Amino acid sequence: MNPVVHWESVSFHYPGATRPTLSTVDMAVPEGELCLVIGSTGSGKSTLLRTVNGSVPHATGGTLRGRVRTAGRDTAAHRPRDLADVVGVVPQQPADAFVADTVEEEIAYGMECLGVAPEVMRRRVEETLDLLGMAELRARPLTALSAGQQQRVALAAAFAAQPALLVLDEPTSALDPPAAEEVLGAVQRLVHDLGTTVLLAEHRLERVAQYADSALLVPGAGRPPTLGATADVLAEAPVAPPVVELSRLLDWNPVALSVRDARRRAARLPVPVSAPPLATARERGDVVASARGLTARHGPVPALRGVDLDLHAGEVVALMGRNGAGKSTLLSCLAGLHRPRSGRVTVNGGDPARQRRRDVARSVGLVPAEPADLLLADRVDRECAAADREAGVPAGRTAALLAELVPDVPGAAHPRDLSCGQRLAMALAVLLARAPRLLLLDEPTRGLDYPAKHRAAGVLRRLAAADRCVLLVTHDVELAAQVADRVVVLAEGEVITDAPAAAALSASPAFAPQVAKVFAPAPLLTVDDVRRSLLGGGA
Amino acid sequence: MSGSPRTLHPVAWWGWAAGVAVAASRTTNLVLLLLLAIAAGYVVAARRTEAPWASAYRVFLRIALVIVAIRVALQALVVGSGGATVLVVLPQLPLPAWLTGVRVGGPVTAEAVLAALGDGGRLAAVMVCFGAANALASPSRLLRTLPRALHELGVAVVVALSAAPQLVTAVGRVRRARRLRALPHRGVRGALTIIGPVLEEALDRAMTTAAALDARGYGRRAIVPVGRRRATATALLGGLLSVVLGLYGLLDGSTTLHIGPLGAVTTGTLGPVLVLAGAVGCVVGLRMGGRAVVRTRYRPDRFLLPEWLALASGTACAGLFVATAALGGVDSGLAPDPWSLQPPGLPPLAALGVLCALLPAHLTPPPPPAGTPEDT
Structure with missing residues (x-):
């Protein structure tokens, strides 16, 4: 079979970089495959993907050595626009790149640029709409779509031009789980029913690993990437979904890629894994914050309806629920940014909506969904110094907090150039300088890979152990399983679940993490739980 | 007559709105202005x-x-x-004597308010027409034509x-x-610190957008021979230059140019000729330039009878107002004297124009029905 993409001893330097981002890339992706591109954040995954249509180096600058051939065309001689007929690219934030007013026109736009004959174009738009189940959206204005629908439109727009290859760079990282399912379902339809070649980078491997034909691991630091069968590559990869980690723990070879696979093998385990000795319910501290009969609206739309919630020192609480369930509004109310319609919010004995911001900042810290919004300075060390001055603490306090959370953040770096995890730590350090006892985080692990997520979970646990309460909004059940003591689920502005994590997560099919699904009904949530249970069983 | 539901060509709507706006700009008659605004609103x-x-x-x-409120308030308070x-x-603010003709406060007369209403109302009616065009066809659809x-x-x-x-x-x-x-986060200091991050983000987004457009084939060109490319550029630039010179001639038609032994010609006669020639040059240049572009159009808006009718009704509206002004002169009723405090009349031709609108x-x-509302 002909390779769709062929990298021949490719290496790439960004302008001014001391080390190559990619080096000695020698690979070929054959036609008709769904190839999963994995690697830690900052390893050069996106760079590798962008060499495929030539936007590296045509749009970014830098020096590319070697040769990249896409559908037989050398990207050195072809600009991205000259490759638009063979490579379809789905961007991470499709809304930034929309050109038309309505779904139908957007899908047609790429074909218009390529000069496809009008009657062919008409037929392909109709077929694409049907194929991706979007016929009812065709006349909708793009601005009226949900994030998942926008992503599907971008996919349809890329696919409709019938390229030989689709490149998707983390198409679901900004989506909630149902929307991500929608998009990945659409991708699978294109791959399995139509044989489209797809290069897909994705953080949440648990969602896609089982569908991939091959995996391409970008190890970072300029080491050569490896391409192979999904199970073989994942077995060695630094990033791996829970089932793969479980397989490594239990020495399954080849590793399991799906829950189904893992469950069948777990049934054959010589020693049945049993529930770990129930962790003694941790002593809960005093109530740091509480809400009573909290009702809030956004204009005429009710966002919260009578929420009662107590948050204790020393616990990590995961707040879950679909988009629009009122999670962010609850955070805003607790941080005093949103004045509730009725009901009471008390944080550290005061009502945050009525206090001065300066006083609120001493009792509550909120990390917004984009942590970089909190950062103002152009250098990490200046940011730390500014935070010290604002909080009125001795100089060096914030820097020390940062070093405690994540070591080795370069002081001279621009906060925007930090990795997602470092930015999160930076924002946390700035807030912690004022020593608030309630920490609120909006989707803290968006864009983090597994190791970074693991570290973030550790940080949050340590913060809670220091007599604080941490409340995090998350869609990520694996994270909730790792870090949370308690899970609160909101639906339509009401609390529908408020229970210890083990009970809340293992009982529900929607919120169960992979390990819980493998070992149900035993209430095991994480690979660590299994490890402890095995050790306990052996002892 | 109105046919099966579809969206009208954007040029038809903008042409119609432009016609109504021209009509509105010809009058300070409050009754007519109100009627025009109502007509535009009705169509919307x-x-x-x-x-x-x-x-x-x-x-x-x-x-x-x-706009109307500001105009009236200014007239009442300052002028x-x-x-x-x-x-x-x-209560009147005492001002130094050398500021004659300017006062703040003092008596407010009905005549002055009426005059301000007429003036402000004219501008407001033009705005309403612009809003109608925006509501009926989005500007981006217009740009696509x-x-x-x-x-x-x-x-x-x-x-x-x-x-x-x-x-x-x-x-x-x-x-x-x-x-x-x-x-x-408020005030000048707040605004200054916000500008930085927001612009940084906007710049980042612009780069992403540019890359995404490039990846979709924006700016693909067919290979064009150098000669043709030069001819295109010459036609376009020459045409534009000619149009500009010609417009100058149209605006100031009294200058006489002596062109060597050929004799003298006034800019008034030369103007239209230059504009025409320039327009032809532009059209030819655009045609030739268009041939280098490989793109095609998906379901282009068609320009059929209803489009012509909409365009015609806008033009008729404007034409009837202009005719009223030309035939009636000062007594046309389009610009009633606010100082006489008479109720404005309704000139029949202009009224007919409103009906045309x-x-x-x-x-x-009618526009196609909206897709079934379904939220996710």
């Missing part, structure tokens, strides 16, 4: 779609009301007003325009974050 109500931009009419209506019918006497050679310019404008709402959300987000850090509400096909 009858023919607008469910799209988000369809609510533009309401926004422009508000802007129009604000010296004559007339005898004093409505109310405001540009000739092929200019199409990419149109896309660039559309993308740039769509950045504005994103900028607004970005400002909101950064201000919220600023409050979280208990930093100033209403026609598209019935002569054009």
